[in-house]
Amino acid sequence: MNDVVLRLEHLTKHFAVTKGIVLQKVVGWVRAVDDLNLTLKRGETLALVGESGCGKSTTAKMILRLETPTSGKVFLDGQDVHALAGDELRRYRTRVQAVFQDPYSSLSPRRRVRDIIAETLIVNRKVTSAQVAERVQELLAAVGLRPEQGDLYPHEFSGGQRQRIAVASALVSDPEVVVLDEPVSALDVSVQAQIMNLLKSLQERYGVTYLLVAHNLATVRYLAHDVAVMYLGEIVENAPTEMLYGAPLHPYTRALFSAALPPKPDVERQEIVLRGEVPSPLNPPSGCRFHVRCPWAMEVCSHVAPARLQPTPGHVVACHLYDSTIMGAKNVWPADGSMLMPAPPAPPELDLTEAISHDDAVSRGSHR
């Protein structure tokens, strides 16, 4: 069951930054995705996690053949996806589908739901209209919509229902892989749970493989079997979900976990506040790309890119802290996450006397 359905090998996408209008000169490269290696197991979910600009959506687009890789390959069942053409390509379009974040812009407002769902079948597969109608009916039921709702237009549905329609239209051609690009983040909390449950039950029912692009770690834990954490176009950590959530290893992953606020007050947790913001992928930092924000950065991090290590089997992390050739025999990083971080610099004090004008200083005094 767990054979590999989709494989990414050394997948790289660099966007040229050009100057000039007629004679365009390349002045730089945005390294959106750099040397990505991933495998998706059939019937399971792989989550790509990271902040905006980390390259997760570009990766998804290359899988959907909406972007051409600069180098590297995508394989679906051993076939090089970007070498497909003609009928093969048309078939590929039915085998890989997508559900996007915003169900308000991903559905055509001028078409009936029935036609939206049927589109992939009609365009790409030779099927009779009776077969199409039957399949659409089946999918409407599968996503929890009534048959007569197929005759309505998207504007007659709420956000959650629209996302159900998007899911139905992605699954209608019985695809092997569905790319879910932030499928619930535009929805309300109570509706998110509905859609996540739906996605989970449909995976069990149809055996479809999901590539989940998400930033919410709680959502990922609920849906994903494996997780890859991306930072500035690179995978910094990759592991089965429970292994990663049990002991996140990479400093960036730890920072992400610390930034995911638990819906409970008074939870004891180590708060890792990162310095600054994600640097521009136009000129990514040398060495480890995370070193400028990393609270644990060492001298070596600024000039040597870390190797992909496996401190525990199956748990891949790209960080010098786990490299015994650099760290020597001392194990500074216990796997239970108990390592303390250096204290952050004290924030500048606000000079109250300057900031308050005179009249207000008087009235404010009375409130204190």
Added chain:
Amino acid sequence: MHLYTRWGITRAVDDISFDLHEGETLGIVGESGCGKSMTALTLMRLLPKPAARIIGGQVLLDGDDLLAKSEPEMRKIRGRKMAMILQDPQTSLNPVFSIETQLAEALELRQEQAAEPGFGAKLRARAVQALRMVNVADPERRLASYPHQLSGGMKQRVVGAMAIAPRPRVLIADEPTTALDVTIQLQYLNLLKRLQQQTGVSIIFITHDFGVVAKMCDRAAVFYAGRIVEQGTVRKLFSQPAHPYTQALMASVPRLEERVEKLYSIEGKPPALFDLPDGCRFAPRCPHAFDRCTETYPSDFEVEPNHAAACWLHDRPSPPAPLPCEGEGSDPGLAVRLPLSAPERGLGGEVR
């Protein structure tokens, strides 16, 4: 003392009351369309005109009723006594003016003596200081930047600086971190907390994220379909949610700490605000609903001190203590007070 905001015939915010104490953070939680932002706009008297009308009620800022103020009086309050941070910093900043110009405008609110010599330099120094306050690196250089040159997190800091620099009494933060990345969100939330400790400003924090409420707020009010269904201290609200809606909402949030096989999900969707049911607005989706729920809107019942829920399940023989929950002797800085609902209210209410 009624506060009804009516947007067309939509009862966007209906019969709500809460207090905000000095230096406190009150969370307003709910799903989209539940009236969170309309409440904020009501407090600032920035409702879209003429569609929205305040039907009744009071907004008391230090005992002063804001709803009775004239527009010129309100302009003196906005920005100075009450400031607001919106979700999208892009819309709060003017793209054609530099950060310095925009910060100076906010700072100038405090000063009427603009003609004074040396005022420009003083203002500039204040602007630098305001940026430093919100941890903007290299503030002198940043002053010359335009909004498009800044990242989302940086823009939101600038908006924060503009809001906090005139030293308002109340800061309304309407989903200030929703548009930010998680690591930047954490930076920003810590920044807001520090600013609050330093200035003693009271914050109304509007969000849909229970994690943010748990981190930021002292007390919280849960909104559903334009009404407050539950309010209390954050600790009590999270440990013992009393209203079925709060319980369901919390159960439907996926957990980070453990793997669950199936999430609880609330079926259906909130009622349309122009077609509200007679009784409890959550009754059609509520697993505990009984006859009374569909007939009359429940009163607020005090579940325990400082914790009230509008649900008939909590109707006990002893007379329920009315809202709002008072703080320990201190006078609320901002109070929005309304009585319990009367059955004949609603569409029959007079438009003032």
